[in-house]
Amino acid sequence: MKCKGCGVELQTVDETVPGYISERVLNERLSDGRPVLCKRCFSMKHYGRLDAQDNPVHSLENLKVYLKTAGDILYVIDLSDFNGTFRGDILSLLTGHRVHYVLNKVDLLPLEVKIEEIKAWAVETLKAPERRIKLVSSLNGYGVDSLFTYLKESGENYTAIGVTNVGKSSLLNALARSNEITVSRFPGTTLEVTPKRLERAGITVYDTPGVFTGDRVSDLLSVSDQSVLLPRKKLERYTVQFHSERTVFAGGFVRIDAVNNSDPVGIFHLFMPESVSIHETNSSIADAQWDSWFGNFLKPPFNGLAKSALVWKREQYSLKTGQELHVNGQGWINIAKGPVSLSITLPESVRLTVRKGLVGPTKFKR
Ligand SMILES: Nc1nc2c(ncn2[C@@H]2O[C@H](COP(=O)(O)OP(=O)(O)OP(=O)(O)O)[C@@H](O)[C@H]2O)c(=O)[nH]1
Ligand SMILES: [Mg+2]
Structure with missing residues (x-):
């Protein structure tokens, strides 16, 4: 059985290894019919805390593996760190896939910059057709319904990829109108590829662990300082x-x-x-x-x-x-x-x- 929050296989044996849940809590949750979360997800979700020893790293090599079975790609980019999250090394792995660009966190840009201006800038910068570029805020819901309709009409099977903390899991929760997947300010929250079925649209979107980078200021900081x-x-x-x-x-x-x-x-x-x-x-x-x-x-x-x-x-x-x-x-x-x-x-x-x-x-x- 997998954790609903991060996708990792649950286990009741070793508290220091991802996927741990105590046998007592597991049994209680199952008998109550409540969603089962690993201890790590539980403490991130409810206390905003990450265990100190917990330091997962996912690389481009991991991404290559997820891409082998992927259909259409939702490349999620953080508009507040555009060049740090729209990356040549990731893009070069996407040839052969139909790529849809989701520019997330539009709420973090200054109010004075209009959506049409950001869109025109993105079309020029991404060198991609305008219809494939969607501006959203997974946090306040801007653009999420329009993305939902677009995805419903454009395919059946999508994989959301991108670097850590860009908001892939938040986007899936927003599209599904749920908060089942664990979201946190710590990089490396999602541990395994996890399908999310959007019944209303008849499509499946896979969440993936974010790729860790090495060329951002944030990469010089500890996981908890990155969240600051x-x-x-x-x-x-x-x-x-x-x-x-x-x-x-x-x-x-x-x-x-x-x-x-x-x-x-x-x-x-x-x-x-x-x-x-x-x-x-x-x-x-x-x-x-x-x-x-x-x-x-x-x-x-x-x-x-x-x-x-x-x-x-x-x-x-x-x-x-x-x-x-x-x-x-x-x-x-x-x-x-x-x-x-x-x-x-x-x-x-x-x-x-x-x-x-x-x-x-x-x-x-x-
Ligand atoms: N302001 C703002 N914050 C957002 C938005 N979407 C996500 N976030 C925040 O960004 C942080 C990371 O979100 P996640 O959804 O966990 O990011 P992720 O890409 O799944 O991260 P990993 O699983 O670590 O790869 C959280 O603190 C979210 O609340 C958004 O549209 N606007
Ligand atoms: Mg995630």
């Missing part, structure tokens, strides 16, 4: 009129310096989760204080990590008005007035992407 970084509300906007000799920190991991010697250098907005502390200072102070501010005044990281434990790199970008520099796993820098040359210092593993702005350059007053 995950945005709880709309991404926050912080506007900077940038000058030479000035530095902006976006948390402890991202340092932005001006390269130009002109004054002012430009204007940009940062769109970041609310847990990221933003701080502007003189570059000389930044040089002197970064090590001691790291993880204290400047979060993330949220605890424990020393700056010296990481390998750092510096990259330089010349960005035009309307372009964005996306930081995998932590939001993006939007150029409101360019051109601007920025020097970004960040951990070697974190990938940056220059992209056409999701937020138009005239959207916000300066």
Whole structure:
């Protein structure tokens, strides 16, 4: 018998291994006719807690296995971390499948950015037909009914894939109007491929474990700290009129310096989760204080990590008005007035992407 929450085989033998449920609770639940959840799902669902020893990792190799038997694909992407979750390495495994793109968490984008603008941007960026791209919020239900109707009319068998925490399980719950599948702020919640039958539509959607990445800011954090970084509300906007000799920190991991010697250098907005502390200072102070501010005044990281434990790199970008520099796993820098040359210092593993702005350059007053 499998756990209804995460899909893992239930067992009553070893508390430290996934799928554990005590024999007493199992018997009680079965005789009451209640859904049976493993202990791990129970504590995530009811207490928002994850056992410390629990650290599942699912890779692209795992995804390849799920894809062998998959029909149509629902590639679920997190709009608040678009480039961190829409990935070439995943896309390259999808050839031969019909792919439908579900851009989830639309509720986290600024209200000023209209749905039609996001859609037009997504069509251009994904290079996919418009009808295959759906904007949704599994949290507040936006676009879910329309996706339901589309899926009903387009096929019978779908597999929802994507990286961890993009909201695959939340999407399935929203489509099924249930909360049976376990959803949590911790990456790696779903442990096995699990079919969800949507009787109203006559279709089956398979949930899959999210793929772990290595190039996002979140990947530098413990599982519980990743849950802190995950945005709880709309991404926050912080506007900077940038000058030479000035530095902006976006948390402890991202340092932005001006390269130009002109004054002012430009204007940009940062769109970041609310847990990221933003701080502007003189570059000389930044040089002197970064090590001691790291993880204290400047979060993330949220605890424990020393700056010296990481390998750092510096990259330089010349960005035009309307372009964005996306930081995998932590939001993006939007150029409101360019051109601007920025020097970004960040951990070697974190990938940056220059992209056409999701937020138009005239959207916000300066
Ligand atoms: N703001 C917002 N949060 C969402 C949305 N959908 C999911 N979430 C949150 O994102 C987190 C991860 O959701 P899950 O559904 O567990 O994500 P998943 O892709 O199944 O994750 P794994 O099973 O770990 O691969 C949870 O805290 C959800 O509440 C959404 O549309 N908007
Ligand atoms: Mg899941």
